[in-house]
Amino acid sequence: MLSVTGLVVGYGDSIVVQGLSLHVSEGEIVALLGRNGAGKTTTLRGLIGLTPPRSGHVWFRGKDLRGLPPYQIARFGIAYVPDDRRIFPHLTVEENLLLAARVLNRRGPWTLERVYQIFPSLSLLRRNLGTNLSGGEQKMLAIGRALMTNPLLLLLDEPAEGLAPLVVQQLIRTIEEIRAAGVTILLADQNMHFCRRLADRGYVIDKGSARFEGTMEEIWRNEEVIRQYLSV
């Protein structure tokens, strides 16, 4: 579904992602793992053109995404949930959701009702303003908003960061439901335990390159990889 080779992404003079390659098949949950500053967010930003890649190839369902602006890439069916969420604070939960659907207008199974079904707490908060949501509720809203664009591939940046353990449990179940509904998922997270419970495969990133690729079990059992690239 997604195939990336030799991706190079940087800011100004500094090259952050240095020739990264990865692939994601339809129906998979794939994790990008790595310490703070490894280049996970920059990789996701490069894929969707928010920080245009300097070189490399990005193919999504047979289309070459290189050089395309973010809104065009979104139209092909890739949705990005940034780590800082970017909820519109002065719109209600429901307005945030509806706006996302209207801006992109991609048809598909995801509607307000369906999003409320998988996030029942958002349904209860539908008239609340974005400013009045907890961190966990904002994360849910950000994912709900992405679903309203009916994505085929969902990019999640640090979805579990800062959430209480019980909320993380719930989030894991919800992300599994989203996958079961036919959405493929690429997530960036430095929390090995979280990724292990959710992902099928992972890429361990360090200094902007993939150092190891394998099933989550293979990564988990590889003490050397964990020691070198993941433990703090």
Ligand SMILES: Nc1ncnc2c1ncn2[C@@H]1O[C@H](COP(=O)(O)OP(=O)(O)OP(=O)(O)O)[C@@H](O)[C@H]1O
């Ligand atoms: N807008 C920016 N301008 C310049 N440098 C940046 C910018 N954003 C990130 N960087 C640098 O790029 C490197 C990789 O950052 P990135 O945010 O991609 O890492 P990350 O793996 O997502 O880390 P984290 O786990 O902290 O989210 C870091 O050295 C960071 O300082």
Ligand SMILES: [Mg+2]
């Ligand atoms: Mg990041």
